[in-house]
Amino acid sequence: AQTVTQSQPEMSVQEAETVTLSCTYDTSENNYYLFWYKQPPSRQMILVIRQEAYKQQNATENRFSVNFQKAAKSFSLKISDSQLGDTAMYFCAFMKHASPTYKYIFGTGTRLKVLA
Amino acid sequence: DTAVSQTPKYLVTQMGNDKSIKCEQNLGHDTMYWYKQDSKKFLKIMFSYNNKELIINETVPNRFSPKSPDKAHLNLHINSLELGDSAVYFCASSHHHPEQYFGPGTRLTVT
16 A cells, blocks of 8 residues: 655745755555645645656746655655745645546645744 | 535534535536545545546445535535544545546534
């Protein structure tokens, strides 16, 4: 069974600084997807970034980028130029490539607070 | 326009009652899901329907029964509510693609 581990329950960062959230996962699959979701106090789940395991290039979305290390089964999220609106819970998620039975396996989350 | 909507957003009820949460998506997706987020914020899949057919049924008590009248709707009915059912329930949808779109969640409080 797949598992996702986020070892940092809480983190804080000063506004405009850079922060990295850690995520490791365990799987015997070769084809899969990895995601980072953001959940602000509004509780809406917002997709931040997605990575396909077969792609060696790390995904980037504006201020968000990942460091995907397939052999190490590591998938960290880097937030550059942190903004107050980045304050939220961040969830790392794994998904096996198994259409149509796609399902997320979520980590326990990291609560990020951006300080003014 | 709301892509994935859930009603109600908040639900407070007493132990032993039966309640339903409704989900609708207007994205034309063919797969819908229910997730449960507990008090520690842990998110776990409960059910998934593809073209109205149940395809994922995780270890969930029989008191929980999903129903999909059509591809755009997936409802969750809960019988004999217990204190431990208090959580936020998220509906999500997808279409031939791994990425899922979440609804705003329904906070269920059982007293």
